[in-house]
Amino acid sequence: MCDTCGCGSTNKIIIQKPGQLQQNHEHEHDHTHALGHSHEHPHDHHHSHTDHSNKLNIETNILNQNDLLAERNRGFFLGRNIYAVNLVSSPGSGKTSLLEKTLKDLKNEIEFNIIEGDQQTFNDANRIDALGIPVVQINTGTGCHLDSDMVHKAMQQLDPPANSILMIENVGNLVCPSLFDLGENERIVIISVTEGDDKPIKYPDMFHGSQVCIINKIDLLPYVNFSVEKAKDYARKVNPDLIFFEVSATKGDGLNDWYEYLRSKMT
Amino acid sequence: MHELSIVLGIVDIAQSEFERSGATSIDSIELEIGEMSGVEPFAIEFAWPEATRNTVLENTEKIIEYIRGKAECLECKEQFELENLYDECPACKSYFKNIIKGKELRVKALTVS
Numbered sequence: 592m593c594d595t596c597g598c599g600s601t602n603k604i605i606i607q608k609p610g611q612l613q614q615n616h617e618h619e620h621d622h623t624h625a626l627g628h629s630h631e632h633p634h635d636h637h638h639s640h641t642d643h644s645n646k647l648n649i650e651t652n653i654l655n656q657n658d659l660l661a662e663r664n665r666g667f668f669l670g671r672n673i674y675a676v677n678l679v680s681s682p683g684s685g686k687t688s689l690l691e692k693t694l695k696d697l698k699n700e701i702e703f704n705i706i707e708g709d710q711q712t713f714n715d716a717n718r719i720d721a722l723g724i725p726v727v728q729i730n731t732g733t734g735c736h737l738d739s740d741m742v743h744k745a746m747q748q749l750d751p752p753a754n755s756i757l758m759i760e761n762v763g764n765l766v767c768p769s770l771f772d773l774g775e776n777e778r779i780v781i782i783s784v785t786e787g788d789d790k791p792i793k794y795p796d797m798f799h800g801s802q803v804c805i806i807n808k809i810d811l812l813p814y815v816n817f818s819v820e821k822a823k824d825y826a827r828k829v830n831p832d833l834i835f836f837e838v839s840a841t842k843g844d845g846l847n848d849w850y851e852y853l854r855s856k857m858t
Numbered sequence: 859m860h861e862l863s864i865v866l867g868i869v870d871i872a873q874s875e876f877e878r879s880g881a882t883s884i885d886s887i888e889l890e891i892g893e894m895s896g897v898e899p900f901a902i903e904f905a906w907p908e909a910t911r912n913t914v915l916e917n918t919e920k921i922i923e924y925i926r927g928k929a930e931c932l933e934c935k936e937q938f939e940l941e942n943l944y945d946e947c948p949a950c951k952s953y954f955k956n957i958i959k960g961k962e963l964r965v966k967a968l969t970v971s
Binding site: 644647650652736795796828829 | 863864871875881889897944964965968
């Protein structure tokens with residue numbers, strides 16, 4: 592997808608039904624210049640390499656800037672003994688509901704601070720704020736993920752105290768946030784039983800980079816075609832070290848194990 | 859569309875190296891992108907013209923080397939090509955593995971003049 596015009600892209604997109612022969616989807620695609628300006632490109636795009644050319648071997652990680660700032664965040668968390676988690680999932684898995692329920696049940700024994708990431712609106716931050724928990728909302732606009740700089744800036748506003756838990760609710764998206772280290776101690780991926788149980792192998796990057804997997808909405812299992820064991824098997828193929836919790840944020844099933852896990856991080 | 863962020867990151871790196879070099883143009887840029895990096899080649903191609911417009915990379919030739927995934931089994935030490943993160947070891951069928959290649963996202967070199 593393109594941030595500029597929202598179109599699908601050019602080469603190498605495959606559109607096919609299962610069992611069909613692969614068809615490549617191609618189309619002509621010209622962007623007009625932003626702000627209505629246009630200019631000719633008189634330059635030669637295939638430069639000849641003259642005697643003056645000079646090769647600089649820079650060997651720099653493209654995400655270097657993000658990773659450096661993430662390490663800085665991590666150092667801040669370590670210094671204040673903050674357990675920071677990056678909550679990731681597709682939209683609608685119940686991230687915010689699980690967060691709300693957790694905060695309601697544990698706020699008297701553990702100090703929490705929350706960073707909410709969404710493309711638009713303050714709805715989630717308002718839900719957390721209603722519980723009296725310090726929260727900062729990040730609206731990414733068209734951006735599809737949080738990065739370490741956004742978290743760094745949010746933290747300057749939050750100023751989370753020592754010996755607390757910081758929950759960072761990422762933008763609902765199982766793809767893009769997987770590349771961006773925020774400096775968290777652990778990444779927790781949430782899936783719900785109303786999704787497909789093969790999600791871990793459809794979006795393997797996210798499961799590969801997570802330490803914990805919460806399976807939410809288990810109270811709906813009798814009504815949906817979702818096998819918890821199958822989902823776990825798929826997830827373990829991607830990441831054999833994953834720790835699982837099976838919960839229902841609305842009915843309360845399985846939450847005690849999850850709470851014990853959080854308590855164990857505070858000792 | 860995190861590839862847009864990726865290309866913008868590439869522009870930043872090129873810009874600061876370019877300023878340090880005192881050169882007048884960047885003729886080419888060499889990138890290494892691992893097939894297990896979570897970055898889609900088509901999306902990079904798509905984001906490139908927009909993200910590099912009016913930057914030091916606008917007229918730069920881009921040379922991308924895609925690096926195939928490779929893993930080492932943690933159980934039996936077999937090294938094998940990885941096509942998916944969930945591939946098992948072909949020798950002992952274990953899923954415990956170290957990814958040794960294919961996660962790269964690197965600006966390898968710039969040719970300036």
